[in-house]
Each structure stands twice: as structure tokens, then as C-alpha cells.
Amino acid sequence: MWLARDNVGVLDTAVRSIVSTVLFALALEGIFSNTVSIALVVVSLILWTTCIVGLCPLYKLFGINTAEVSEKYHQSYAE
Numbered sequence: 001m002w003l004a005r006d007n008v009g010v011l012d013t014a015v016r017s018i019v020s021t022v023l024f025a026l027a028l029e030g031i032f033s034n035t036v037s038i039a040l041v042v043v044s045l046i047l048w049t050t051c052i053v054g055l056c057p058l059y060k061l062f063g064i065n066t067a068e069v070s071e072k073y074h075q076s077y078a079e
Helices: 010-029 034-053 057-062 066-078
Strands: none
Touching: 010 034
16 A cells, blocks of 8 residues: 555644634634635644544655654654
């Protein structure tokens, strides 16, 4: 399977989680039109899902892997 390996690191997960929460809260506030609110919820759910799963299909497509950066940091810190 082409998505078999995690590619979302710890810092990336934290940022995605915060952004997802903010977008979801903005959608629920009713500030925007229904179409924009639905789009915000969809983007929020996508970000939240990539946080939980640890995989981002766009990162895989572009060859980005922030999980390796986290692993290298933790390995050097443990030594």
C-alpha cells in the first residue's frame, strides 16, 4: 500500500490540531455563510483525520515527511 508509513510529525500534528479546532469553531459561530461554514468543517475534519491517522496524502504526493524530522530529533536527544 502506498500510504503504509506515517508522514506527519509531532509538531505538524499539534499545528494541524490547533488549526482544525479554530476552523471548526469559526464554522460553528455562524459568522460566515452556510457554504463557507461547510467548507471550514470539511477542511477541519480532513486536518483532524490526518492528525489521528498520522498520514497526509498530499505530503505523500509531494514527498514530504515531517515524521522523520521528529524521529531524528528524538534520537539525537536520547543519546
